[in-house]
Amino acid sequence: MAEQPTGDGTLPEDKSAEDGRRENLRKWQLSRRRLLKIMGAAGLAAVATPMVPGAISKILGASDEVPAEAVDKKPGRLRRWAMVIDLRRCDGCQSIGKPPQCTLGCIEGHFAPEPMQWIQVFEYDLPGGGTQFIPVPCQSCQNPPCVNVCPVGATWSTPEGPVLIDQDRCIGCRMCMAACPYDRRFFTWATPPIPPEALLADYHPERQFPLQKGVTSKCDFCPDIARGGRLPYCAQGCPNSAIYYGDFEEDMATNGEEVVELSKFLSENQAYRLKEELNTKPRVYYIPGHGQELGRDPYDEGRMPTEWPWEKKIKGAKTWNRSNR
Template sequence: MGSQGQAPESLQGENQRKWQLSRRRLLKLAGAAGATAVAAQLGAGLLREARGAEEEAQATPKRLRRWGMIIDLRRCDGCQSQGTPPKCTAACIEGHFAPEPMEWIEVYEHELPGGGTQFLPTPCMQCQNPPCVNVCPVGATWSTPEGHVLIDQNRCIGCRMCMAACPYERRFFTWGQPTVPLQSLFLEYSPEHQVPAKKGVVYKCDFCPEMARAGRLPFCAQACPQHAIYYGDLEADLATNGEAVVRFSQFISQENAFRYKDDLGTNPRVYYIPGHGEATGRSPDKKGKLPTRWTWEEKVKGGKTWKRQ
């Protein structure tokens, strides 16, 4: 059940919930003594260890999707040619109702060694050795077998340990009551569908797992006018940018793909093909991109915005 038993109950069956309920009652009986709770918790840890070992021993033959992303920097010009703010970010905000100032996929302008700049769209790297998951004290963030790192905002306590741990600065905290559009309030929440945004918890790019399963590209990849973002499945070894299909492994090898901060050992699932937008005719000396805007007309009252820093 779940990935190494870390999936929170909102994704799990009724069984798990009952078990947790009974554990809670057990705690009550024990006078909610801290020591008992710690013991129960460690017991659960032991169970989890055992179950993890069992899972590994079984080595299920079932084929899982292993989602990944390739971002072709040769095609990314920060939407300079479009005369708009980066469209991937805009589409992501539109699609996820990400409150200001969250840019789950943020386009950074990075200095090149010989002068000039390149654009680096940075979604969550979906690390396979995720530092954020390792440090979460309550299991509110976890790695799915398909490779998505998700957050359960109903469990997150807002300690921001994961934000300290993430070396890519890809986690966002709702410091106040976030500004969200009115319609997002009517949507049903799930960790794969992080709406509506709540106060005091952590958000990040979820890699659009629902859409991937339905066979659609994530918002960012759909919106990219240059088709720079490939979304793919490492198991089927295929990736597409909506225009062409490539063999994932072959493509990243042939095009000398790299992973951002690869030497940290986080083992990301997002690959970059080096470039500075040359496929769009951009010269590295053409600097600057337009800042992202949040353009909802009807916003929930009482919402606040803040600066990233």
């Protein structure tokens, strides 16, 4: 736990650890109440060392008992954003005969230039020859390899979970791209096309536009949008509501249609994370499936290629291929 870069010490996804913590807290409060009674009655008692400061301040502070909740409560709540992608409801937008709409929503929302697909729908092989579609945004790792290797602190993990990039700081060494095991970082190899509307907003790491030349960019997990009470562009774009976005602090997530209890939803549906063995601790969870809820045949291969419609409006935009031609 010590190696976790986030300030927040508990693993949200670790149910037993969370319960254990609450259990300890309850015990602690109980013993303190009892302790006060004993102190009030006898005036003095042997106390366990770590409780001394709390007990003293209690005695000095006031005689009336402070409600346990108020003591426990942190000033302000820390969001811990998470994403759940229900693969049972993802068919790579084959059924509507369009390019993946999550990718499209993201491209439109962030002015991501070709060939950037900050959320990309990969086609994975299934045992038996079939395929499944897996949309992969930045995994918002809680042990992020990219953050560890950055020489100038241009990328970091926020306390809320998302891993962000400061394009004003990035020196373009691409070490983070070499370190990312999910191929989720994108380099601006040439001067990117910038639509006029992208210039209206000031640059912010949570928004990442206007994009700069010679730096890295990627999915920012849309915490700015989520804080405003809306779903990220990809979740908004998904026609089948396969993408849930939520908060471990409140333990809820929503796909825009229903609200689920996040931890329970993950457990009940055997959620997994990509490359769990690398211990990157992603905040993106997948519920296994191959689009069966939409009636997709796993042997039905291929999806429509991604398009960058906004880019067509800009003349002479330079594009490149992610795969070195």
